[in-house]
Amino acid sequence: MVSRLAKALQAQQTNDDSHQEKSHGRWSNIDLEPTPPAKRNWSAWYFFAFQFSIAFSPTTYNIGSSLYAIGLTWQTIIVASFVGTGLCCVVIFFNARGATLYHVGFPVYVRICAGIYGSLWFIFIRMIVAIFYMGTQTYYASRMMDVSLRCIFGHQWTDIPNHLPESAKITTSQMIAFFLTWLFQFPFAWLHPSKAGPLFVVKSVLSPIAYIATMIWALVKFQGVNLDLAKISVSGGQLGWNFMRAVNTVVSGVVPPMVNIADLARYVWPLTAGLFVSKPLVILIGLFTTAAGAKVSKHVMLQTITSNIC
Numbered sequence: 001m002v003s004r005l006a007k008a009l010q011a012q013q014t015n016d017d018s019h020q021e022k023s024h025g026r027w028s029n030i031d032l033e034p035t036p037p038a039k040r041n042w043s044a045w046y047f048f049a050f051q052f053s054i055a056f057s058p059t060t061y062n063i064g065s066s067l068y069a070i071g072l073t074w075q076t077i078i079v080a081s082f083v084g085t086g087l088c089c090v091v092i093f094f095n096a097r098g099a100t101l102y103h104v105g106f107p108v109y110v111r112i113c114a115g116i117y118g119s120l121w122f123i124f125i126r127m128i129v130a131i132f133y134m135g136t137q138t139y140y141a142s143r144m145m146d147v148s149l150r151c152i153f154g155h156q157w158t159d160i161p162n163h164l165p166e167s168a169k170i171t172t173s174q175m176i177a178f179f180l181t182w183l184f185q186f187p188f189a190w191l192h193p194s195k196a197g198p199l200f201v202v203k204s205v206l207s208p209i210a211y212i213a214t215m216i217w218a219l220v221k222f223q224g225v226n227l228d229l230a231k232i233s234v235s236g237g238q239l240g241w242n243f244m245r246a247v248n249t250v251v252s253g254v255v256p257p258m259v260n261i262a263d264l265a266r267y268v269w270p271l272t273a274g275l276f277v278s279k280p281l282v283i284l285i286g287l288f289t290t291a292a293g294a295k296v297s298k299h300v301m302l303q304t305i306t307s308n309i310c
Contacts, residue, residue: 027116035103035266039194042267046197049204050264051092051274055282056207058140059253064287067249070242071234074227074287080243081280084250088279089272091258096265109262126260133256138185142178149177194267204274208281215285218292225291250279 067077099109106126110119149157160173170178191199219225234242254275261270 031105032108033104035194040103040267041194042197042264044268044271046200047264047268047271048274049197049200051272052278053200053203053207053274054254054257055275055278056203056211057137057253057282058144059137060279060282061211061286063249063253064283065290067246070245071239072242072246074291076239076243077246077287078280078284080246081250081283082276084247085254085276085279087247088251088254088258089276092254092261092275093270093272095258096261096270099262099265100269103266104262105266106260106262129256129259138181139178141185142174142181145181146174146177149173193264211282211285215289215292218289222292225288226294227287227291250283254279 063081064074064077067080068074072080098112099105102109107119107123110122114122157173160176162171162173164170164172164175188199
């Protein structure tokens with residue numbers, strides 16, 4: 001009886017079948033209309049995997065070691081990572097709430113505050129940011145591709161003649177690695193978000209294995225870590241301002257997902273726990289790996305200085 005009453009009171013669905021329903025007017029198309037139930041196939045695990053895997057990036061990996069330069073200790077860096085990630089999770093959760101209820105993406109969701117025409121400006125800004133963000137991440141990945149190809153082919157890779165000027169700040173081999181990286185990820189651009197869930201599950205499994213394996217190798221190879229990497233010491237008000245800079249650095253890497261989370265939240269309820277767990281973890285892994293390498297670098301430097309004195 002209750003289910004029949006609820007069905008009778010339910011509003012009639014008009015977009016269950018996207019092949020039968022047509023978009024109306026210049027302000028609507030199949031991607032802007034509310035997602036039909038048949039395409040709301042992101043499970044809670046998919047969303048967790050997305051939030052978890054998004055932190056496994058070179059930018060997040062480098063945060064821990066880079067914050068040593070402003071005089072923070074490793075304990076302060078970890079606290080800043082949790083504070084910054086917690087703030088990101090709050091914004092993501094509330095920014096995804098409307099998209100989850102109405103199953104609309106960012107271009108439609110932003111019309112709430114900016115209107116029809118005003119939303120075009122924010123969509124344009126997001127497009128520009130996405131281009132730079134994608135380019136930066138691809139460049140980072142290409143440098144890793146360059147190292148991998150050097151390890152595989154040895155001098156056959158390093159002996160590739162450079163035909164680019166020094167002002168380009170990139171060599172021919174590095175440009176080839178960049179092109180190969182772009183070519184490898186290009187097919188994924190055709191994958192519709194509603195079907196991308198399994199991809200993030202695979203990434204959430206492979207990325208931690210690679211990061212943790214690298215950290216273990218560094219710890220074993222360099223026999224521990226040297227966490228005293230800060231070149232300067234700060235206290236008082238300067239420490240407070242540097243802590244805020246650290247929090248801002250942590251937050252800055254998650255700004256794009258915080259803005260466009262509506263494009264994925266339209267498929268399922270958001271689950272921000274993945275981000276809260278993974279981002280501090282990646283910062284800690286990167287910090288320990290760098291500290292292990294720095295320990296040996298410092299030891300080699302001392303040996304060099306000693307030998308020169310003698």
